[in-house]
Amino acid sequence: MIQKSKHIYYLILVFLSFQLSAQNSAWQPASFEVVKSNYKTFKTTQYAHVFSGSKHNIVGFATELQGLTGVELPLDAYKKGTNAPLQLKFKEPVQVLIGIFQEKNNSDYRQLNNAKLVLENGVTITGLPPVNVYAISYPKGTQIINPEGKGLFAVLGVIKNNQPIVSRNAQLLDGKLWNMPYIIEGFSDEKPLFEIIGGENKAVIDEGMPGTEDIQGGFEGGRVVKVGETYHMFPTERAGEKGVPYYYDRVKTKIGHWTSKDAIHWKRESTIYQASGVYAVTEDDNPMNDRRSAIWSYMPVFNEKANKWYGYYLAYTVHKEIEPNHSFGRIWRCESTVDGINGIGGPYKDMGIIMEPGLDSQPWEGRQGVASFFPYKVGEKYFGFYSGAYPFASWADYPKKSGKGWFVALAESNSLEGPWKRLNKGLEPIKTIHPQFVENPIVSQLPNGLYIAIFDGGPEGWGHHLPNMIGYSLSKDGINWGEARYLPIETKVDKWWDIMRTPLCLIPEGNDVYTIVYNAIDLKRRFHPTGMVKVKLNKDVMESKLKELK
Incomplete structure (x- = not known):
């Protein structure tokens, strides 16, 4: 038996x-x-x-x-x-x-x-x-x-x-x-604008590497620029505190300055700004609260007229219990105290707030807005992508009853210094790129003059079903933006991440090759690393896009 x-x-x-x-x-x-x-x-x-x-x-x-x-x-x-x-x-x-x-x-x-x-x-x-x-x-x-x-x-x-x-x-x-x-480059009826040609098969900045000793949670957002032969990165460092759980990583943040000769091997140079990490004491946008409790999304821009680097960054009030924790964003402008293109490392001095919640805000900007800012020049004027998130259906829902959505719109100014005015045509955000999620767009121009915004396309995770890829949108005039395309970079490099987050640059390297540095998340780990990939521009497709766009 x-x-x-x-x-x-x-x-x-x-x-x-x-x-x-x-x-x-x-x-x-x-x-x-x-x-x-x-x-x-x-x-x-x-x-x-x-x-x-x-x-x-x-x-x-x-x-x-x-x-x-x-x-x-x-x-x-x-x-x-x-x-x-x-x-x-x-x-x-x-x-x-x-x-x-x-x-x-x-x-x-x-x-x-x-x-x-x-x-x-x-x-x-x-x-x-x-x-x-x-x-x-x-x-x-x-x-x-x-x-x-x-x-x-x-x-x-x-x-x-x-x-x-x-x-x-x-x-x-x-x-x-x-x-x-949505349209995925290389996986649709149309020819891709960019071919993914390779990159690093692992993170280029990861936990345990030099410079990360005081960073508990890794990186998220910011910008990389290239000056001469040197890459300069200004990421948001999810610093947190040792011995404090991961939720605090996104509250007590730093803006770091890192340099590299190849976009692969990085050295931390300095801290540009340090957030306080102090939680709010009220639910609304109240001056009793510390409005610089979390600092994010530093965007360096060189002002040729002033011959110095300007920095635009985001400061939040942070509430411990109300979603989103990051609330009532304010955009600050700062200037390098060292003149010239080589003054990029600063130090920087604050010049004041250029955008904030106010009487010209719209309900779609939500509890988190203003949530990012990036300025760029079109002719003799300047435009800036600004964003909102966790929208209110109406002002009757302020300050706690927010919905879901991550949106962008445009502001305009006659100078990089401002004042900046919201362009509230129709009082709605730009939804031609994607109707629900566009985050942290960075704008540059392609060789034929087309404007390109590269951005975070949204996660497949945390209850969201979004492209989970780096996105880009094109514009002929810098004002009207076309439908997003998404870059499946894991088709050419090993996918070490679960959630793709923010691209920090689209840097031309010659011979139609561009470098993208990006942040991403491995859900098995607390530390959010940084990666790098190379793409190649198809000039024939670029010219056809110029003809297509109105």
Whole structure:
């Protein structure tokens, strides 16, 4: 009896081992040819572009599908039922893996009743319902792939007919949590403006490196500029205090000054500013509170007319209990006391507040606004991106009842010194870039004069389903900004992060190559490191963008 039990136990272990192996291994692909159509194919990988004429991309898929070849179907034609038949030619009997969107009573999507379900919730596609994957057998030869009914479906791969399959629920998320699809460079119908050409496969500033001894929580935001052959970085250091939990890292902050000759090996030079770390005593924007309790987002800008470096930075009131902790931001301007381009290291002296909550604020700026600032020149005028977050639906919700959203708008001035005036045309933020999340934009110009803003595209984490990539937007006049594109840098460098945060620069290096230094988060760690990547500009695409933009 004991021997028999052991034998049964052994068989169960073998069966479970087989199941685990099957569900963690990619299914064996079968080759095929697309017949009588110009449909493109794609590899089923992260960010794969699934439908032509759309922005929908894969952001999650079962491991069994890794590397299979799918077919880009024209989205609108299949939704409307006006598509030409899809014909595939097979050299052997196969199983075609069909993705069916789980939204019943919607004629836009195909439904299957007589097919083998192999992966429940097997794929996540931005902006679309959950996907169940079915396997349909076809014999050798040219076959029409047209499951019963009408509407949109996805062809996710073709596998050998004798492929062993273990059906399971992959438990991937509903793509509609990403409430809008977005354009990923290199994974859409259009040619990419930037090619990711490589970079460091690990953080360039990490915990334990020289200069990080008094920084508990790593880095977030700021700017990198290049003067001669030297990179100068002014990050927000999430300093915190030793022996105090991580929540304090984002309160007691510093603005540091770091230098490098290659954007890889960095040396800490000095502290530009130190926050007090003192919590507020009232819930509202009250002068009783310390309004410099947290300092963030230092942006150095060289003023050629004054022949000195200006710094623009953000000072917050910090409340310990009300979300967001960072509240009622104020933008300060400072000046280097050392003239000339080489005076970038300061020391700096404060010249006063240039933007703050006031009578010209709008409810969308929310409890956190003003939450960042970056000035740039257009002709003889200056414009500045300023931001808000945790918006109020109306002023009746002030000071505690805030919503979610991270927005930007423009201010204008005749000089870098100010005064700066909000451009509240329509009393709304700029939503042409992204309707919900644009954070810490930094503006420069491309060789043909196009303005480019590079920014934090928003996290996939903390309850948010955002692109989780560095974003950029283009403008012909510096005022009207186009839809964001996102840079999937992990396609060319090892992904050491879970959450991509803020890009600090887009520095031209010659030969159309640019350096991006960025902050990111590994959720297993308290310390937020800094990384670096190189991208190459496609000048032909740049010129086509100039013609497209109004």
